[in-house]
Amino acid sequence: MPLIDWTDGMAIGIDPLDADHRALLGHFNELHQAVADVWPTSAALAAGDTLIDALHVHFRQEQQLLQRLTLPGGICHREEHLIRHEEFLDRATALRAELVAGRPNRKAIESLAVTLTDFELVRFDFQMVGHLLREGLLPVKTASLLPA
Numbered sequence: 030m031p032l033i034d035w036t037d038g039m040a041i042g043i044d045p046l047d048a049d050h051r052a053l054l055g056h057f058n059e060l061h062q063a064v065a066d067v068w069p070t071s072a073a074l075a076a077g078d079t080l081i082d083a084l085h086v087h088f089r090q091e092q093q094l095l096q097r098l099t100l101p102g103g104i105c106h107r108e109e110h111l112i113r114h115e116e117f118l119d120r121a122t123a124l125r126a127e128l129v130a131g132r133p134n135r136k137a138i139e140s141l142a143v144t145l146t147d148f149e150l151v152r153f154d155f156q157m158v159g160h161l162l163r164e165g166l167l168p169v170k171t172a173s174l175l176p177a
């Protein structure tokens with residue numbers, strides 16, 4: 030059973046970033062499974078490396094979007110968002126170090142996966158979309174939320 034499942038409610042509406050988020054959850058599930066089932070093997074380390082590499086790529090992509098924000102609210106959001114990314118990478122790197130040291134920590138993996146969905150997908154990335162829309166940097170998608 031996967032640690033955490035993607036749900037459509039997590040979609041922020043920027044397709045490449047949604048694809049990344051979905052893939053990141055998959056990497057978390059793989060790492061969690063590797064630690065549960067096949068430790069000690071190189072599989073868990075490989076899964077940890079894959080996850081960290083994917084996080085770096087994803088955060089760089091978001092950083093490029095965040096750099097386009099120029100209004101005070103957007104700049105403020107960017108600073109806070111980037112700090113959260115750094116904190117998250119620090120935790121992922123610490124988790125990788127525990128794997129290397131032979132101390133796989135399932136609770137830490139679970140906690141990090143929950144943090145990803147909690148701050149990343151649900152809050153900060155949605156806020157980023159709001160700032161990008163406010164500054165005219167994204168096309169406005171009109172969803173049919175109201176009955177016809």
Ligand SMILES: [Fe+2]
Nearest residue numbers: 046091149154
């Ligand atoms: Fe993200």
Ligand SMILES: [Fe+2]
Nearest residue numbers: 091149153154
């Ligand atoms: Fe983010």
